[in-house]
Amino acid sequence: MISVRNISKIFNAGQPGEFTALQRITLNLQMHETTVLKGPSGSGKTTLLGLVGCMARPTTGRILLNGREITSLPERFLTDIRRSTFGFIFQQLNLIKGVSALENVMIPAYSTGEKFSLLRRRALEKLDMFDLGKRVDAKVECLSGGEAQRVAIARALINNPAIIIADEPTAHLDSKLSHEFIGIMKVLKAGGSTIILASHDPIVYDSDLADRVVEMRDGQIVSEEHCP
Amino acid sequence: MVSVIEHHQHILDFTISSLLRRKGKNGALLLVYTLIVFILASLLFFTNALKREATLVLNEAPEIIVQRTLTGRYQTIPIAWGERIRKINGVMSVRPRLWGYQYDSVFQANYTLTVPAENPPESGSIDIGSGISRMRSAFPGDIIAFVGHDGLSRSFTIRNILDSESQLLTSDLILLSEDDYRDFAGIPLDQATDLTLRVRNPGEYITIAEKIVQMYPETRPILRSEIQRTYDAVFGWRSGLVMVIFSAAALAFFIFAWDKATGLSAEERREIGILKAVGWETSDIMMMKFWEGAVVSLTAFLAGTILAYIHVFFTSSALFAPVLKGWSTLYPAFRLTPFIDFAQVATLFFLIVVPYSVTTIIPSWRAATIDPDAVMR
Secondary structure, three states, X not given: OEEEEEEEXXXXXXXXXXXXXXXXXXXXXXXXXXXEEEOOOOOOHHHHHHHHOOOOOOOEXXXXXXXXXXXXXXXXXXXXXXXXXXXXXXXXXXXXXXXXXXXXXXXXXXXXXXXXXXXXXXXXXXXXXOOOHHHOOOXXXXXXXXXXXXXXXXXXXXXXXXXXXXXXXXXXXXXXHHHHHXXXXXXXXXXXXXXXXXXXXXXXXXXXXXXXXXXXXXXXXEEEEEOO | OHHHHHHHHHHHHHHHHHHHHOHHHHHHHHHHHHHHHHHHHHHHHXXXXXXXXXXXXXXXXXXXXXXXXXXXXXXXEXXXXXXXXXXXXXXXXXXXXXXXXXXXXXXXXXXXXXXXOOOOOOOOEEEEEHHHHHHHOOXXXXXXXXXXXXXXXXXXXXXXXXXXXXXXXXXXXXXXXXXXXXXXXXXXXXXXXXXXEEEOOHHHHHHHHHHHHHHOOOEEEEEHHHHHHHHHHHHOOOOHHHHHHXXXXXXXXXXXXXHHHOOOOHHHHHHHHHHHHOOOOHHHHHHHHHHHHXXXXXXXXXXXXXXXXXXXXXXXXXXXXXXXXXXXXXXXXXXXXXXXXXXXXXXXXXXXXXXXXXXXXXXXXXXXXXXXXXXHO
């Protein structure tokens, strides 16, 4: 379980541009469930995802991952947890241009020192999962929007993470590709993955993928809804 | 252990692929860097080789040379003066020398003619340096002619081609007998070009030189150490022309390194953010940037050094020669003997490669220490 306890996040604290992105958030996220954070832009969804995913530290409060307090861990341990536990799908996809789809998928695992042949085989399997077997050598800028999104998902899965975090995953997709994305997430959920999504797209938060929808506004949780 | 090696290998692979992705930028960078190394290494090889040649010459040189001057201009010296100089305490021996220059208008070359102290050629024959042999296609047994002081041509049979460790010493040299030289140059029997002195105790050089000047005020004693100092002044690191070239290259390098040190492109910063977000550690980013700097600087160092070696020792420093090799007797063809001082190459390595590698790490470290969630915002 991921337990978020009374966390706040203030950017530029004590400076003229001080901005409070999150205020005293408390939330428990169950493993093997899909949670959707919904709310308008600026509501704090992305910031909360970043904190849960060990990308940044809260200004106050604590986060526990399966009972282990992670907010006070040194940077190196946070990176290790981020790499081994979380797979990230970013709004802008954040694929590295000029590099093939295959290498983009392998990049998160380079830090592990895993044998290249094993790593490559696993990356090919992930790409095959998403029908990208024939596009492995294509540079990412040559891929269609849907293909690029699937490469980003394959990259998120390369280290076999327990938790998948996706930030506005359908923001740049048309309806067809958005539904395709939901379909892929369902497959991953059926495989036992924990999924946390931030979205203000009804295709996502109204879908039967979500087990729980958490609504946010102005850095606070305004409602929590368990889906049947 | 295996995973550590694999880890480094993955990072190095990614680094190389990153460098190749930005071919234009990195190619230009490599070119500039190689050019700077080339200039500095050429300078280093050139000055070192010249100094080494000079040292080889000076090793054989007498401790003191006595010349005679008239209103500051060189004159031949009476051999009889040597007898009196020999009697100065500390002087082991005095030897009159016969030597001079000969300009060959056909080949537009200067030759140095010398009567050797030991094993001179017999009258009518000469030994010539490899430079003259190469230029005039003259070999042992061939007959070669030179125009003497009276405008009349004299023919000589080539006995040997001089093959010495030092090209500077022998390239333009002609050895001939005393009789032939006096006839050729028109020097009377009681005169010599200069006198050479052997002195055992270095502490007495200056005292002996002073005594010679007192004895013969129109003489000019030249100490070996003074010649050495002249070579150092002309070809040393701190000498004028060398310093100008070195300063220009060093300035170019610092501007270049500063440009690298002051920041990364937006694209590079974005990439670093992505790598951190997907699980790379700050140390991985630093390692990648270290490898990037190392690959660029090592490639530039090796390419620049090899090109400099070819430039100095195979093309006779084609780019520097007009400026630095001003002494006319060095041409027509003067090829330096390949010689590398590894201590100085190592110094160049540490002055060039290490600072560059460090400057690439600093901006990367600054970028790598930002929170990875920056890519999500």
